[in-house]
Each structure stands twice: as C-alpha cells, then as structure tokens.
Amino acid sequence: MIKEIEEKREVTIVFAGDSGDGIQLTGTQFTNTNALFGNDIATFPNFPAEIRAPQGTVAGVSGFQLKFGSVEVATPGDVCDVLVAMNAAAFKVNLPRLKKNGTVIVNIDGFNARNLKLAGYEVSPLEDSTLADYRSIQIDITKMTRAALEDSGMGKKEIDRSRNMFVLGFLYYMYNRNLKGTEEFIKQKFAGKDDLIDANIKVLHAGYNYADTSEIFTSRYNVKAAQLDKGEYRNIMGNQATAMGLIAAAQKSGLDLFYGTYPITPASDILHELAKHKNFGVRTFQAEDEIAAIASVIGASFGGKLGVTASSGPGIALKGEAMGLGVMLELPMLIINVQRGGPSTGLPTKTEQADLLQAIYGRNGEAPMPVIAAASPSDCFSMVYEACRISIEHMTPVMFLTDGYIANGSEPWKFPNSNDLLEIKPKFAVENNQNYLPYKRDEMLVREWAIPGMAGKEHRIGGLEKEIDTGNVSYDPENHEKMVKIRQAKVDKIAEDIPLQNINNGDKEGEVLVLSWGSTYGVIKNAVKECKEEGLSVGHVHLRYINPLPKNLGELIKGFKKVIVPEMNNGQLVKIIRDKFLVDAKAINKIKGIPFSTAEIVSAIKGEEELV
Amino acid sequence: MSEVQDVEKVKLSPKDFATDQDVRWCPGCGDYSILKQVQSIMPDLGKDKEDIVFISGIGCSSRFPYYMNTYGMHSIHGRATAIASGLKISRPELSVWVITGDGDSLSIGGNHLIHLLRRNFDLNVLLFNNEIYGLTKGQYSPTSPEGKVTKSTPIGSIDHPFNPLKLCLGADATFIARTMDRDPKHQREILLRGNQHVGTSMIEIYQNCNVFNDGAFEVFTDKGTKAEETLYLEHGKPLIFGANRDKGIKLDGFTPVIVSLEEVSEDDLWVHDETDRTKAQLLTNFFDNPSLEGHLPRPFGVFYVEDRYRYEEALEAQVEYAIEKSGKGDLDALLRGKNVWKVD
Numbered sequence: 015m016i017k018e019i020e021e022k023r024e025v026t027i028v029f030a031g032d033s034g035d036g037i038q039l040t041g042t043q044f045t046n047t048n049a050l051f052g053n054d055i056a057t058f059p060n061f062p063a064e065i066r067a068p069q070g071t072v073a074g075v076s077g078f079q080l081k082f083g084s085v086e087v088a089t090p091g092d093v094c095d096v097l098v099a100m101n102a103a104a105f106k107v108n109l110p111r112l113k114k115n116g117t118v119i120v121n122i123d124g125f126n127a128r129n130l131k132l133a134g135y136e137v138s139p140l141e142d143s144t145l146a147d148y149r150s151i152q153i154d155i156t157k158m159t160r161a162a163l164e165d166s167g168m169g170k171k172e173i174d175r176s177r178n179m180f181v182l183g184f185l186y187y188m189y190n191r192n193l194k195g196t197e198e199f200i201k202q203k204f205a206g207k208d209d210l211i212d213a214n215i216k217v218l219h220a221g222y223n224y225a226d227t228s229e230i231f232t233s234r235y236n237v238k239a240a241q242l243d244k245g246e247y248r249n250i251m252g253n254q255a256t257a258m259g260l261i262a263a264a265q266k267s268g269l270d271l272f273y274g275t276y277p278i279t280p281a282s283d284i285l286h287e288l289a290k291h292k293n294f295g296v297r298t299f300q301a302e303d304e305i306a307a308i309a310s311v312i313g314a315s316f317g318g319k320l321g322v323t324a325s326s327g328p329g330i331a332l333k334g335e336a337m338g339l340g341v342m343l344e345l346p347m348l349i350i351n352v353q354r355g356g357p358s359t360g361l362p363t364k365t366e367q368a369d370l371l372q373a374i375y376g377r378n379g380e381a382p383m384p385v386i387a388a389a390s391p392s393d394c395f396s397m398v399y400e401a402c403r404i405s406i407e408h409m410t411p412v413m414f415l416t417d418g419y420i421a422n423g424s425e426p427w428k429f430p431n432s433n434d435l436l437e438i439k440p441k442f443a444v445e446n447n448q449n450y451l452p453y454k455r456d457e458m459l460v461r462e463w464a465i466p467g468m469a470g471k472e473h474r475i476g477g478l479e480k481e482i483d484t485g486n487v488s489y490d491p492e493n494h495e496k497m498v499k500i501r502q503a504k505v506d507k508i509a510e511d512i513p514l515q516n517i518n519n520g521d522k523e524g525e526v527l528v529l530s531w532g533s534t535y536g537v538i539k540n541a542v543k544e545c546k547e548e549g550l551s552v553g554h555v556h557l558r559y560i561n562p563l564p565k566n567l568g569e570l571i572k573g574f575k576k577v578i579v580p581e582m583n584n585g586q587l588v589k590i591i592r593d594k595f596l597v598d599a600k601a602i603n604k605i606k607g608i609p610f611s612t613a614e615i616v617s618a619i620k621g622e623e624e625l626v
Numbered sequence: 627m628s629e630v631q632d633v634e635k636v637k638l639s640p641k642d643f644a645t646d647q648d649v650r651w652c653p654g655c656g657d658y659s660i661l662k663q664v665q666s667i668m669p670d671l672g673k674d675k676e677d678i679v680f681i682s683g684i685g686c687s688s689r690f691p692y693y694m695n696t697y698g699m700h701s702i703h704g705r706a707t708a709i710a711s712g713l714k715i716s717r718p719e720l721s722v723w724v725i726t727g728d729g730d731s732l733s734i735g736g737n738h739l740i741h742l743l744r745r746n747f748d749l750n751v752l753l754f755n756n757e758i759y760g761l762t763k764g765q766y767s768p769t770s771p772e773g774k775v776t777k778s779t780p781i782g783s784i785d786h787p788f789n790p791l792k793l794c795l796g797a798d799a800t801f802i803a804r805t806m807d808r809d810p811k812h813q814r815e816i817l818l819r820g821n822q823h824v825g826t827s828m829i830e831i832y833q834n835c836n837v838f839n840d841g842a843f844e845v846f847t848d849k850g851t852k853a854e855e856t857l858y859l860e861h862g863k864p865l866i867f868g869a870n871r872d873k874g875i876k877l878d879g880f881t882p883v884i885v886s887l888e889e890v891s892e893d894d895l896w897v898h899d900e901t902d903r904t905k906a907q908l909l910t911n912f913f914d915n916p917s918l919e920g921h922l923p924r925p926f927g928v929f930y931v932e933d934r935y936r937y938e939e940a941l942e943a944q945v946e947y948a949i950e951k952s953g954k955g956d957l958d959a960l961l962r963g964k965n966v967w968k969v970d
Binding site for chain 1: 645647674675676677678679680681684691692694695696697698699700701702705708709710711712713714715716717719720737738741941944945947948949951952953954955957958960961962963965966967968969970
C-alpha cells in the first residue's frame with residue numbers, strides 16, 4: 015500500500031524506557047540519521063542517577079528527547095509530538111510531556127502486571143481512559159523481536175537487547191528515513207561479531223517492515239532538510255565540543271594539552287573523549303582526587319603545558335584552594351565546571367546553573383578569575399577555545415562553565431576550519447633577557463612565562479604574597495594592597511580583549527530586556543521570537559563572558575525599561591547585574607533540574623510570572 | 627630548552643645553588659643541615675640548574691625551594707606530590723625534588739603520597755620528619771608517638787602514629803630509605819643514591835625541631851646512645867650494630883632477634899639485601915619505642931630498591947603508540963568527524 019507523505023516543519027520525540035533498554039543509543043542513532051539528512055536538531059538526554067536502577071521502576075526511567083526540523087531548532091522542545099514508552103514507568107513519567115492528540119508508541123510487553131505495579135498503576139493506562147486524548151500505537155515489541163530472531167540461536171535475554179532496533183526501524187519508516195547510517199553503526203559497533211550484526215540489522219528491518227505492512231499509518235511524515243547557513247555540518251554534543259576546543263587551543267598555541275581530572279558526572283565524558291586523542295600529544299591523567307587533579311594541572315602549567323581540569327560543583331569546591339594558588343602563581347590553566355544540581359551531591363544527572371557565584375567568588379581572599387560560559391552544545395567549542403586563549407595570553411586561571419543540559423545535549427555544528435581559529439600566543443619569557451623578573455608585567459599587566467629548562471631564568475613562585483616585579487615573598491602592607499589591586503586590574507583589563515556585547519535577539523532598545531547566560535540561550539531565543547511575533551517590545555542579551563563583563567553591557571541595559579534575568583538557580587547573575595549596574599533587575603528562577611520551557615519565558619517577558 | 631653553550635660548562639659549586647634570600651628557619655633547626663647537603667649534591671646530579679625543580683607544600687620544611695637557586699614552587703598544604711606528578715608527566719626530563727614534612731605528606735597530603743608512590747614517577751621525595759607541627763607552633767603530628775604532650779594534646783596524644791616507611795612500602799614504593807639531619811655524611815650518601823634511582827625515591831629524614839620537639843631523635847644521634855640504638859644498613863653486609871659492633875640481627879623464622887657476636891657467628895646473621903621485599907617489610911617493622919626493654923635498633927640506609935616502570939614513560943609510550951597507530955593528530959579531520967552533511 016502506498017502511503018501519502020505528510021510534511022511536518024518540526025517534530026519532537028521522547029524515547030523512554032529502563033536505563034538498560036538502550037534508550038540513549040536509540041536516541042543518538044535517530045539524531046545522527048536526521049542530522050545527516052540535513053535537519054536542524056537539538057537533543058536532551060535525561061537519565062537516572064543510578065546506573066541500573068531497579069528495572070521497571072519510575073526511578074529507573076531513562077529518556078532521550080530530540081527535536082528535529084526543517085526550520086531552525088533552538089531547543090529540544092517543551093512538549094513532544096511522539097512518545098515512545100518501553101514500559102509502564104517510562105509511560106507514566108513522560109506522558110505529561112506529550113501534546114494533546116500526540117502519538118504514543120508503547121511496548122505492550124512492558125505493561126504486564128508486574129510493570130504496572132512497579133509504576134504504581136492499579137489499572138493499565140492502556141485500558142482506561144488515559145489515552146483518550148492521544149493517538150496510541152500499541153505493539154508487543156518484545157514478541158516481534160523474538161519472532162524476528164527465532165532462528166538466530168540466541169538466548170531470550172540477548173534477543174531482548176535488540177528491541178531498541180525494532181523501535182528505531184519503526185520510526186525510520188514513520189519519518190521516511192533510510193536505514194543505512196544505523197546499519198553502518200551496527201557493523202562498526204559489533205565488528206567481529208557477525209551474529210550480533212545480523213541480528214540487530216534484522217530487527218531494525220523488522221521494525222521498518224512492520225510499520226510498512228501493518229497499516230498502522232495511512233500516511234508517513236516527512237521533515238525536510240533545514241535551511242541552515244551554507245556550509246558543512248556535523249552533529250556534536252557539548253562535552254565532545256569542549257574536548258575538541260581544548261585540542262584545538264593546544265594545537266593553535268603550540269602547547270601540549272595536559273588534562274588532569276577525577277571522574278564526576280556530568281564532566282567525565284570530556285575525559286573519555288580526550289583519552290581517545292593521545293595522537294594529538296594529549297596527556298590525560300586520572301588523578302586520585304579532585305585536589306590532585308588541579309594540583310597536577312598546576313604542575314603541568316608550571317612546566318609550560320596547557321593545563322586543564324574539569325569537574326562539577328562538588329569537585330570544583332574541592333579545587334578552591336588550588337585555584338587560589340593558580341591566581342597567585344599567575345599561570346595559565348583552565349578549570350571547567352559542567353554544572354549539575356546542587357548543593358552537595360544534589361542532583362548529579364540533572365541540570366542547573368547554580369555555580370556562577372562559586373565560579374566568580376568562590377575562593378579565599380581576593381582571587382579574581384575570568385569566567386566564561388557556553389550557550390549551547392556547539393558553543394562549547396568556541397567558548398572553551400576562547401577560555402584557553404584568555405588563560406594563555408593573560409597568564410591567569412580561567413573558569414569555563416557549561417552544564418549537564420548542553421554537555422549531554424547535541425546539535426548540528428558548522429565546524430570551523432582550523433585556519434580560521436584565532437591565533438593563541440603564549441607569553442614565554444624572552445630568551446635573551448638575562449634579568450628575568452617573574453612578576454614584571456606588560457601593559458596588560460601580564461607577566462612573562464619562564465619555564466624550567468630556560469637557562470638563567472630560574473625562579474621560585476608560591477602561594478605567599480609576592481613582591482611587585484621580583485616575586486620574592488613579601489609581607490609588606492603596601493605591597494599586598496597593590497598586588498591585590500593589580501591582580502584585579504589584570505582580570506578587568508581582559509574586557510579590552512573580548513568582543514563587545516551584541517543584542518542577540520529582538521529589539522536593540524525598548525520595554526523588556528531578557529539578560530541571560532549559559533544553557534538557557536535556545537529557549538530564550540525562542541521565547542523572544544514568539545513575543546516579537548506578538549508585537550511585544552523585547553530584546554535578548556546573552557552573556558558568554560561573565561567576568562569581566564563586556565564593556566558596553568551597561569549601555570545596552572540602559573536601552574530598556576525593565577530587565578529580567580532568567581536563571582536555573584535561585585538568582586545569581588541577577589545579583590551581579592544589580593551590583594555592577596545598580597539596576598532593578600528582576601530574577602526569574604527555575605530550580606527543578608530541568609530547563610525552562612519557552613512558555614515559561616514568554617510569560618515572564620509578559621510579566622505574568624511571579625517575580626522574585 | 628637549554629641552548630648549546632659555546633663555552634664549555636664549568637662545574638657548579640654548592641654555592642651556585644644558594645639564593646639571595648635569607649634563610650628563615652629557627653636557629654639550630656635541623657633543616658639547615660638538610661639544605662646544606664642538598665645544595666652540596668646538586669653539582670653532582672649531572673643536570674643543569676635550569677633543569678632542576680624543587681616543589682614543596684606547606685610547613686617549615688616547605689620553605690626549602692626559596693633557598694634553592696633552581697626552578698621551584700612553594701605550593702599548598704599536602705599537594706606538592708600531586709603538583710610534582712603533573713610536572714613530571716609534562717616534563718619527564720627534569721630532575722624533580724619534592725620537599726615535604728610529616729604533617730604535609732602524611733596527614734593532609736597522605737592520599738597524594740601513596741598514589742605518587744604506586745605510580746612511581748622518577749622523582750625524589752624528601753620527607754622531613756620532626757614528629758611535630760612546627761609552623762603552627764607545636765601540635766602533635768601523625769608521626770608523634772602515643773602519649774606525646776603538645777599544645778593540642780595536654781594530657782598526651784591518643785593518636786597511634788604512622789610508621790612512614792612501612793606505609794610507603796605498603797604503597798609499593800620502589801625506593802625507600804632513612805637518614806637523619808645530624809649525620810651529614812650518611813645523608814649525602816642517601817641523597818645521591820635516591821637521585822640515582824630511576825623511580826620515586828622516598829627518603830625519610832629524621833629532623834630535629836629544636837623549638838617544639840627538641841631531642842625527639844636524640845637516642846639515634848647522641849654519641850652515647852647512637853651506636854646501640856641505630857642500625858646502618860649496607861647492601862650485602864650482615865646487620866651488625868653496637869658500640870663495640872658486637873651485636874647482630876639474626877632471623878628466627880620471620881622474627882628478628884638480637885644476638886651477641888660472641889655467641890653467634892657473623893655468617894649466621896641476616897645479610898641485608900636491598901632487593902628483598904619481604905625482608906624490607908621486616909626492616910620497616912624495626913620501629914620499637916627505644917625505651918622498651920629488648921627493643922630493636924632503628925635502621926638507617928636504603929631499605930628497599932626495585933626497578934619498576936615509571937608512569938611518565940608509560941604515558942609517553944602510549945602517546946607514541948597512538949601516533950604510530952592513527953598518525954599524528956590532524957585537527958581538521960578531528961573537527962570534521964565522520965558524518966558530515968552539506969547545506970548548499
């Protein structure tokens with residue numbers, strides 16, 4: 015039967031199941047296929063904190079949300095058009111996200127008595143009125159998969175592992191996509207295990223064919239390629255982009271990359287990515303703890319390398335004293351915080367941007383440090399590169415902030431050519447200068463970097479206060495005050511070396527300015543667009559450089575009657591804005607471990623939201 | 627980084643390694659002797675000044691780098707070992723010396739010390755053990771003996787102390803030795819041995835704090851008691867000690883016993899073998915309180931030496947292997963990845 019093709023501009027799908035169901039893999043494959051097809055796309059994996067939470071429970075639900083479109087896609091979507099639920103718990107957790115009249119695809123086998131009980135259902139939601147407002151497609155995916163592999167000689171448990179391929183095949187049919195990319199992926203993943211390759215490809219096709227022949231659909235859907243800027247694209251996740259930005263900065267500065275870190279969610283993937291690229295001269299070091307991680311970085315930086323460490327909030331807290339040493343030593347080094355819900359262990363797998371004040375102020379004494387934040391998954395590349403540039407050229411530790419949302423999220427990336435990246439020039443001590451003074455500064459207040467091996471420039475540095483120029487230990491009161499001011503002025507001067515702030519979206523002046531930073535960029539962009547379409551007077555400024563702030567920010571703020579600052583915290587940037595500019599900025603806060611929705615921002619712009 | 631010099635290099639003298647900074651330890655501190663010995667061996671390392679780095683943590687001993695005219699860092703409490711790890715990975719060719727104390731390396735920095743030892747970076751750790759917190763003016767340390775009365779333990783310490791070398795051997799150190807501030811000749815010899823060892827050289831130095839813990843090691847240094855209380859280890863030589871060199875150590879199964887050489891032949895004594903790990907463990911147990919009846923003498927010298935791969939070399943080998951296998955990294959190929967689509 016030939017089915018009609020129905021065009022869609024954008025579609026949001028949520029895949030949900032047990033954390034062992036291969037949900038993340040299914041989502042990633044579907045993403046890659048659509049990205050390669052040319053859709054604009056944004057993804058948001060949402061997994062439980064436990065690696066293998068009890069099967070079938072609400073706590074163990076793993077989700078992967080993606081939005082793909084023929085139009086610009088700035089966020090993974092507020093609500094979904096399609097929900098794929100592998101069991102009752104996954105259904106229960108995610109149903110609230112499904113649009114009215116949306117499609118829910120359920121695996122019937124995941125709704126047996128045991129599953130229902132674990133999910134807390136007395137009556138199966140497939141049998142009562144729960145699904146009245148939705149279009150439901152109920153398939154016994156387990157049975158179908160087992161049938162497809164009846165003759166494979168594989169055990170039930172093994173067979174059930176490829177159920178996700180059935181789902182993928184089914185959706186590929188539904189959205190008129192081809193199976194080639196995923197077939198290639200299967201061949202690579204199971205290289206050398208022909209039986210597994212055959213089994214997975216077979217089930218993938220079984221899902222596709224089932225959708226084709228079962229007459230579930232009268233029409234298929236098509237989402238055309240998006241009209242992105244001309245050029246070449248790839249799909250990229252935030253942590254991956256961060257890792258690549260580090261390698262790029264190392265290559266362009268001529269410094270070897272040393273990455274010392276301790277495993278922590280959600281930062282570990284940066285380590286995993288970098289560890290694969292030792293052929294770039296990358297040295298990764300999994301230290302014994304967070305403090306050792308940053309300490310090893312200080313050692314590497316002292317030795318003339320690009321030293322980088324990464325962690326999340328709790329680990330960053332542990333690194334505080336060593337960051338202070340970095341500030342005193344005035345050596346280049348980068349500290350990355352992939353933020354998560356806090357305080358303490360908090361919500362390890364959920365997102366939050368509540369470490370901004372920690373980043374800016376969280377050290378003993380007056381210890382100013384530049385702070386830079388990425389706005390989206392691919393922006394991690396550009397901004398970590400900038401963070402490295404500033405660190406190296408200004409001889410200072412720099413804090414780079416991302417969060418779980420953009421670290422694990424992905425989007426198409428118009429990757430740069432390496433020739434187009436800004437040069438990075440380390441401030442090595444001039445070779446023939448035999449009167450090297452470790453704390454003598456240039457006009458940007460940057461000292462010269464003499465590293466072991468440079469003859470005639472042997473010197474000692476440390477955490478004790480330094481005498482101006484010589485760097486010798488000094489307890490002189492005048493000297494200390496001057497040095498505190500110099501270290502601050504040095505960071506402030508970086509404002510001369512960063513771009514002026516743009517109005518990112520909407521009006522250049524008017525009623526409401528939405529001032530934001532970090533991973534909220536996409537959703538605020540959407541919200542501002544919506545408000546503009548309704549004729550509201552609203553502008554959007556999104557900060558990537560937070561310390562120091564762009565020089566013209568005060569001017570931009572003055573162009574608006576009202577400033578609102580949406581943050582996934584209890585109000586942090588808003589404090590800084592009030593402090594620096596003495597404006598009555600309003601805080602808009604969401605502290606739920608999940609990103610803002612467009613609707614929430616829209617109502618904040620309209621002044622409907624309760625303001626703090 | 628050093629340039630080839632036109633003029634042949636003149637051998638440096640210990641004075642070349644002194645800085646213009648006033649040495650600020652208390653008069654009479656054991657640290658002076660260690661500084662002197664370290665400066666004295668520097669010309670013999672076979673390294674240029676600029677290729678030597680001293681890294682310390684926090685504490686009295688950690689002022690050390692300021693007095694060495696090499697590259698140096700006075701860092702933060704307990705972390706010198708971790709900083710040195712990163713430096714050694716980055717610059718394997720440098721001669722790296724970690725200066726630390728009993729509080730710095732065994733209390734706040736205990737974790738980093740054991741991990742440094744198992745990784746076996748090629749560097750030297752000089753642990754100045756004075757069994758007290760000096761810089762903070764006299765609290766007991768993790769090596770202070772039980773019952774020690776200090777400012778923080780007015781009724782006596784109830785903390786059971788570490789046996790540092792036993793701990794280090796337990797962490798799979800590949801070179802462990804003990805020496806003391808009051809025996810410069812022995813100190814010099816051990817420092818040179820430590821420098822020769824390729825791997826982490828762990829040298830504990832008994833160091834007298836004449837202000838807050840004066841005489842902690844007096845029984846080992848005092849002329850009247852030294853010969854009876856100390857046991858100088860020499861590879862291949864029997865364990866003999868005593869004012870008249872008339873006592874020896876014999877193994878009765880795994881139990882060391884003190885014997886009189888009038889009754890037992892030298893041939894029956896325990897012969898020190900630096901490469902014998904089991905016996906090294908027994909030697910680290912020679913840690914009795916000298917006031918106890920029948921206690922064993924305290925050993926000084928090299929307890930144990932083992933040749934094991936160095937972390938930094940293994941990492942370099944991995945980098946080389948990765949380059950051999952995948953070719954030198956191509957940034958544009960990395961940025962591009964494998965799945966690219968074009969928008970026209």
